[in-house]
Amino acid sequence: MDLMKDIITGICFFIGSLSIIIGACGLIKFPDVFSRVHAAGMIDTGGTAFFLLGMMVQTGWSLITVKLLLIGIFIFFTSPVSSHVIVNLARQKKIIPFGRKIGKLL
């Protein structure tokens, strides 16, 4: 039973680490703010979800599980809000997307 718990935690941590590293590489390689938001969303959803799931499986039923679930719910609701605010403000400040002409904004 303990070995099964460790295997599930390892798989969850592997997927979470892969998602976080893919998001960080995308945050470096993409050319624009409007496309870097996708990589940041990759970090915020895939990374936190799988890491918190792995830690929940590891700790069993206790108060720590409720606190991990609280972190998960909070990040699940606030990550789209902050991404939307950043992109909306960049749109208001007239930042031109990659590959567009100067005259045509979106």
Next chain:
Amino acid sequence: MFLAALIACGFSSILILIRAILGKTTFDRVLALNSLGTIIVIGIALHGFYMDRPEFIDIAIVYALINFIGTIAVLKLFSSGSLGSFKK
């Protein structure tokens, strides 16, 4: 297992810090700091599990709250020039 996840968090946080240093506009830097805060929340929780003291989760909850408030405050200061004063 927890050590490998911590190493992955450190590697990706170094990559995000590179983007936060050499980002062109302000929004790149704010986006990179938001992602860095999310990774630090995961890192605090993982460090608590690695040291067999899971009480660090309380600090992770507080860090998640402060990360969101800080992002919104920096963007509001950048957009309107003040943090909500009543004088025009």
